[in-house]
Amino acid sequence: MERQSPAAGRCAAGAQAGAEPGELLQRAQEFKSQGAQCYKDKKFREAIGKYHRALLELKGLQPPEPSSSASGAAGPRGQLTAEQSQSAESIEIDCYNSLAACLLQAELVNYERVKEYCLKVLKKEGENFKALYRSGVAFYHLGDFNKALDYLKEARSRQPTGSIPS
Numbered sequence: 001m002e003r004q005s006p007a008a009g010r011c012a013a014g015a016q017a018g019a020e021p022g023e024l025l026q027r028a029q030e031f032k033s034q035g036a037q038c039y040k041d042k043k044f045r046e047a048i049g050k051y052h053r054a055l056l057e058l059k060g061l062q063p064p065e066p067s068s069s070a071s072g073a074a075g076p077r078g079q080l081t082a083e084q085s086q087s088a089e090s091i092e093i094d095c096y097n098s099l100a101a102c103l104l105q106a107e108l109v110n111y112e113r114v115k116e117y118c119l120k121v122l123k124k125e126g127e128n129f130k131a132l133y134r135s136g137v138a139f140y141h142l143g144d145f146n147k148a149l150d151y152l153k154e155a156r157s158r159q160p161t162g163s164i165p166s
Helices: 006-015 021-040 044-061 066-071 082-101 111-124 129-141 147-158
Strands: none
Touching: 006 129, 021 044, 021 082, 044 082, 082 111, 082 129, 129 147
């Protein structure tokens, strides 16, 4: 069993204790980087955990739900600087894209979850080649061949020269 790092233990506590947005972004970036290293090392399950932890840190930047005003979240993204807001969105997009990539490496792929993560990326970055391609793969395996074809054609039109995403 993997031991939790001190940063991981602070994940939920940091958001609830009113951590500064900069701290939350830094921890999210650290978890994302750790996830990327795990992916390179082919430790996909561990990478998934790191990406999820990064996304949890980002949740601390979102405004509290109207019904749970006592949740004590760090504060709304509206209080972030433009640079912090852009950084948070970039980390979020990268994490969801990377989660989809990890899931596609599994022995039994959860294509519904791959589709869900890719669509989250495409909602924010509609021309993201990897998300378009992976969405096409997911829709294909889910039996929606028309949508699969649409996404794969769109990915092909956006394909950087000579690249096939993993």
